[in-house]
Amino acid sequence: MCNLIIFFCILVGSLLIMDIRIPRISVHGKINGLVMGIQKAQERKKGEETAKEYVERINGRKRENFMRRSYREAKMVYDTIGQSNRYQHTLKLSLAAGVTGAVIGLAVRNILLAVILAGG
Numbered sequence: 001m002c003n004l005i006i007f008f009c010i011l012v013g014s015l016l017i018m019d020i021r022i023p024r025i026s027v028h029g030k031i032n033g034l035v036m037g038i039q040k041a042q043e044r045k046k047g048e049e050t051a052k053e054y055v056e057r058i059n060g061r062k063r064e065n066f067m068r069r070s071y072r073e074a075k076m077v078y079d080t081i082g083q084s085n086r087y088q089h090t091l092k093l094s095l096a097a098g099v100t101g102a103v104i105g106l107a108v109r110n111i112l113l114a115v116i117l118a119g120g
Contacts, residue, residue, distance in 0.1 A: 105114025
């Protein structure tokens with residue numbers, strides 16, 4: 001407990017020495033910020049397009065999301081090397097490995113380990 005008090009005293013003292021002010025958060029300021037954000041969004045909807053919409057219009061196509069692009073590229077690689085029938089097998093194997101990792105992490109009762117093993 002004493003270490004915690006000393007830590008906060010050192011923290012406050014160093015902030016005062018460096019003349020750093022901690023901003024106060026108020027409900028009134030948050031409401032004003034939300035109102036300004038809504039007003040800006042309404043002004044933009046009146047006819048201006050966002051930068052993303054502009055780029056999509058210029059390019060003439062929308063970007064693929066990560067999963068579809070990755071699926072298409074991996075399928076193309078397997079087709080190129082002549083092993084297109086192994087792609088589904090690889091997907092099933094990776095799904096099984098992810099589920100197995102999650103089960104191992106949960107069996108140890110460690111949620112973070114389960115997430116890491118499932119993602120790996």
